[in-house]
Amino acid sequence: MTSPTAITPAVLDLPALVRLVEGPGHGAVVAFLGLVRDHNVGRRVTHLVYEAYDALALKALDRIVHEAADKWPSVRMAVHHRTGRLEIGEASVAIVTASAHRADAFSASRYAIERIKQIVPIWKHEFFEGGDAWIEGATADPDNVEARDHAMRIACA
Amino acid sequence: MRVTVRLFARLRDLAGAGELSREVPPESTVDAVWALLVRDYPAFEAYRQSLSCAVNAEYARFHTTIADGDEVAFLPPVSGG
Numbered sequence: 001m002t003s004p005t006a007i008t009p010a011v012l013d014l015p016a017l018v019r020l021v022e023g024p025g026h027g028a029v030v031a032f033l034g035l036v037r038d039h040n041v042g043r044r045v046t047h048l049v050y051e052a053y054d055a056l057a058l059k060a061l062d063r064i065v066h067e068a069a070d071k072w073p074s075v076r077m078a079v080h081h082r083t084g085r086l087e088i089g090e091a092s093v094a095i096v097t098a099s100a101h102r103a104d105a106f107s108a109s110r111y112a113i114e115r116i117k118q119i120v121p122i123w124k125h126e127f128f129e130g131g132d133a134w135i136e137g138a139t140a141d142p143d144n145v146e147a148r149d150h151a152m153r154i155a156c157a
Numbered sequence: 158m159r160v161t162v163r164l165f166a167r168l169r170d171l172a173g174a175g176e177l178s179r180e181v182p183p184e185s186t187v188d189a190v191w192a193l194l195v196r197d198y199p200a201f202e203a204y205r206q207s208l209s210c211a212v213n214a215e216y217a218r219f220h221t222t223i224a225d226g227d228e229v230a231f232l233p234p235v236s237g238g
Contacts (some may be wrong), residue, residue, distance in 0.1 A: 023226075035238050051166055051169075052237075053214070053232065055214035056214045056215070057232070059215070073196050081237060092238065093237070095237055110188070116234070116237050116238050117237060118235070120235060120237045121165065121211075121230075121232050121237075122235060122238075123165060123237070124236045125166070125234060133172070134166045134167040134236075136166075136207070136233055136234040136235075137234050138234055138235055139207050139235075140232055140234070142214070
């Protein structure tokens, strides 16, 4: 049984997420995949290892789904994030949204990925030609209203 | 009282362990646990301003009071997606 949110070492199953959120009243499904890229800030990336604080990361994903539901009540959303070693081209995150009309599904999808980068305790360990580095982005604070508003502005642009 | 400390990403590398145990006085805060870690791992000092923390897998603040048996986690800036 597919859950709407997951932190998992398993390969992400996009069709299963689409089946989970689609319904007869939904005229639009937006599927977003984040993939491991072969370059970053001038470095030739060989692979990534994702580390998560699983228990809190899952709660943070659930929080994002609830935030999106507050803003777009008709949108159904599923978000799965992968952990462990990922090769170039593999999907690290899958976000699938469904709504009656396309605008809300696109907005909710964009909101979710922006919020993931802000508040979900997951870290990329980047391995590249000549070394490795922990990637550090946002200081996670779910109660930071400015960050949330920023994500919302991007989603609604 | 005794708490479990969880460390992630760069902090885990610096400490050489993802899970530690520490003894702290009753009614201690997250900050008191952090102070113990900085004493053991001086390289941690530079991270304080950019860290988040969690108690029992819920986001918390450094002034949050902790209890015996709690799990206290220190989280470098996140980079999922």
